[in-house]
Structures are given as structure tokens and as C-alpha cells.
Amino acid sequence: MKNEHEDDPVLDRFHFLVNAPALFNAVTTAAELRVFSFLSGKPGAQAEEIRAFSGLPAHQLRVLLQAVCTTGLLERRDGGYHNSAVAEELLAPDGPDSWRHILTGWKEVYYPAFAHMTQALRAGTNTALRIHPGDEPTLYERLAHNPPLEEVFHRAMTAFTLRSVDALIEQPVFGDVQHVLDVGGGDGSTSARLVARHPGMRSTVFDMPSVSRLADGGQDAGHSAGRPDRVDLLAGDIFTDPFPDGPDAVLFSHVLEIFDEDGILHLLGKAYASLPPGGKVLLYGYNVSDDETEGIFGARLGLYFNVLASGRGMAYPARDYERWLGRAGFEEVRTVGGLPYEHGLSLGVKR
Numbered sequence: 001m002k003n004e005h006e007d008d009p010v011l012d013r014f015h016f017l018v019n020a021p022a023l024f025n026a027v028t029t030a031a032e033l034r035v036f037s038f039l040s041g042k043p044g045a046q047a048e049e050i051r052a053f054s055g056l057p058a059h060q061l062r063v064l065l066q067a068v069c070t071t072g073l074l075e076r077r078d079g080g081y082h083n084s085a086v087a088e089e090l091l092a093p094d095g096p097d098s099w100r101h102i103l104t105g106w107k108e109v110y111y112p113a114f115a116h117m118t119q120a121l122r123a124g125t126n127t128a129l130r131i132h133p134g135d136e137p138t139l140y141e142r143l144a145h146n147p148p149l150e151e152v153f154h155r156a157m158t159a160f161t162l163r164s165v166d167a168l169i170e171q172p173v174f175g176d177v178q179h180v181l182d183v184g185g186g187d188g189s190t191s192a193r194l195v196a197r198h199p200g201m202r203s204t205v206f207d208m209p210s211v212s213r214l215a216d217g218g219q220d221a222g223h224s225a226g227r228p229d230r231v232d233l234l235a236g237d238i239f240t241d242p243f244p245d246g247p248d249a250v251l252f253s254h255v256l257e258i259f260d261e262d263g264i265l266h267l268l269g270k271a272y273a274s275l276p277p278g279g280k281v282l283l284y285g286y287n288v289s290d291d292e293t294e295g296i297f298g299a300r301l302g303l304y305f306n307v308l309a310s311g312r313g314m315a316y317p318a319r320d321y322e323r324w325l326g327r328a329g330f331e332e333v334r335t336v337g338g339l340p341y342e343h344g345l346s347l348g349v350k351r
């Protein structure tokens with residue numbers, strides 16, 4: 001019998017979607033085993049060569065390669081395996097912006113939490129946080145109890161940020177900024193790129209003490225490529241500790257979406273109070289569409305915040321950020337939208 005939805009693209013998407021968790025893990029495993037890096041140096045390698053390199057038993061490798069081939073990321077021709085163009089660009093490289101780090105972070109931190117989604121959404125709070133030791137209310141604080149996982153998490157976040165940061169640092173608004181306060185600046189990767197692009201600029205990265213240690217290339221962190229001279233660190237709590245005077249711009253990159261309206265207005269109020277007249281505030285991150293029907297990266301992020309990270313927040317539409325900027329007192333409010341990976345930059349000026 002003909003399925004009445006046979007020609008419906010939603011059906012194709014549904015079929016892919018219901019198998020996606022297994023395929024996601026297959027691709028992540030292949031990346032962790034460096035299969036894509038190996039094939040980059042040896043295109044057309046046979047299964048036996050991949051087996052010798054990866055150390056997997058032959059049958060298990062056969063199962064894995066079949067799974068990855070179904071995604072299109074690997075191709076098989078004349079019995080040999082090749083990276084697709086996408087795998088070659090995103091998964092074969094080993095640098096700090098490799099998607100390999102992102103996949104491992106999502107596998108270790110995000111996706112285990114999503115098994116708790118129904119319960120967490122019903123409860124109205126991030127019940128999946130109980131997977132992580134500690135009694136603090138957010139994932140960011142609890143990760144301080146687990147330094148190896150905290151490092152995996154920040155390596156993934158940095159890799160993703162590096163993939164979208166060029167659109168931020170090239171914005172003309174930075175042309176006359178002298179000193180930026182990078183609130184929730186993580187391991188300092190965004191600031192490092194900003195000051196490298198703008199030689200007259202310096203930055204202060206304000207984040208939690210355990211994260212500041214990562215930004216400093218901390219003893220056992222080892223993943224920060226070294227902090228540039230024009231990037232300073234300020235360790236503390238962005239809610240309870242004061243924002244320093246001095247910076248003429250405050251940047252929130254991937255930070256406000258973690259919180260709810262009260263938290264966001266509190267942080268924007270602190271930014272406004274700390275800035276001199278003419279100072280700028282810059283909100284960079286994911287925006288779902290204004291009608292809240294589009295944005296798959298934003299969808300994943302909103303669920304992750306509510307199930308695990310903070311119990312609130314979402315990839316708010318740009319119009320929400322513009323409204324909050326106005327309420328905090330900022331003028332000349334506008335958004336540069338359509339940036340890569342569903343990103344936008346909302347801006348305001350203190351007059």
C-alpha cells in the first residue's frame with residue numbers, strides 16, 4: 001500500500017530524525033577514533049587499513065563504517081573509503097575549531113541530559129542537573145567539581161565559538177572600541193580573536209574562577225593556546241560582583257540566552273551603570289526567528305538550558321533583546337541579523 005506521505009519531505013526528515021541519535025554517536029565515535037583524519041591523509045583506504053589504524057575489531061568497524069556511510073559523511077568507492085567534502089572540512093582537522101571537539105562535548109554533556117527532558121519541562125526546572133555533583137543551581141558552577149569534564153565542555157564551546165566568531169570581530173562597531181569587558185568570556189578565545197583583529201583594543205574577560213584558570217592555560221588545562229598581553233582576566237560572579245569601570249564596551253557573547261528576563265535585565269543594568277556616556281553594549285549569540293518557528297541550533301540550545309544548564313533561558317528572538325536593551329536605558333538599539341549559525345548581534349549605546 002502506498003504511504004500517503006511518501007512524497008512529503010517531512011517524512012524523510014522524520015525517518016532521519018528518529019535514527020539520528022544513533023548516527024550522531026556513530027559519527028562522534030568515528031571522529032574520536034580519528035577515522036576522518038586518517039582518511040584525509042589516506043583517501044581510498046580499505047577497511048583493513050582503517051582497522052589497523054583504529055584498533056577496532058573488524059566486525060565492529062564494519063558496523064561503524066556502514067552507519068557513517070549512511071549519513072553521507074563517508075563515501076565508499078571501489079571498496080575504499082573517502083571523506084565527503086563536509087567531513088574533510090569539519091571533522092578531519094585537529095585544530096581548536098574542529099567539530100570533533102563539539103561532538104565530544106555534546107555527547108558527554110548535552111545529550112545524556114536530554115533523556116530527562118519530559119521530566120524537566122514538566123517540573124519547570126533543570127532536573128537533569130542532578131547527574132552532576134554539587135548543589136549549585138547551574139551547570140557552569142557544578143562543572144567546577146569535575147575539571148576534566150569542564151575542560152571538555154569549554155573545548156567544545158570554544159570550537160563552536162571559533163566557527164562563528166569571525167562574523168563578530170569583523171563588525172564595524174569595534175572600530176573605535178578601546179577596552180571591551182567580555183562578560184562570561186569563557187576561556188578567552190573570543191577576546192583573543194578580537195584583540196588580534198583590532199590592534200588598539202584590550203579586553204577584560206570576566207568569568208568564574210575555575211574558568212579563568214582555563215583561560216590562563218591553567219596547570220592541568222593545557223587547551224588554551226596562551227593568553228595575549230592585551231587580554232586581562234577578572235575572576236568572579238557576573239551577578240554578584242561589580243562590573244569594573246573603564247571599559248567603553250560590554251560584550252555578552254553566548255551569555256544572556258542562559259538566563260530569564262529578570263537575570264538579563266539585571267546584567268544589562270550593570271552594563272549600563274558601568275559604561276561611560278557613548279559606551280556600547282553588544283549582545284552576540286543565537287537568535288530564533290521572530291515568529292519562533294525556525295532555528296535548529298537555537299532549538300537545541302533552548303532545550304539544553306532548560307533541561308540541564310540553567311533551567312531557564314532560550315535563543316531569544318532579536319526583538320526580545322532589543323526590547324530589553326531599551327528598558328535598560330540603551331539608545332540607538334538595533335540588530336545585525338543573519339550571521340552564520342543562526343547568530344545575531346544586538347547593539348545599544350549609552351547616551
Ligand SMILES: C[S@@+](CC[C@H](N)C(=O)[O-])C[C@H]1O[C@@H](n2cnc3c(N)ncnc32)[C@H](O)[C@@H]1O
Pocket residue numbers: 140157158161183184185186187190206207208211236237238239252253254255
Ligand atoms: C555559553 S558560555 C560563553 C563563553 C564565551 N563568551 C563564548 O562566546 O564562547 C557562558 C559562560 O558564562 C559563564 N558564566 C555563567 N554564569 C556565570 C556567573 N554567574 N559568573 C561568571 N561567569 C558565568 C560560564 O562559565 C561560561 O564561560
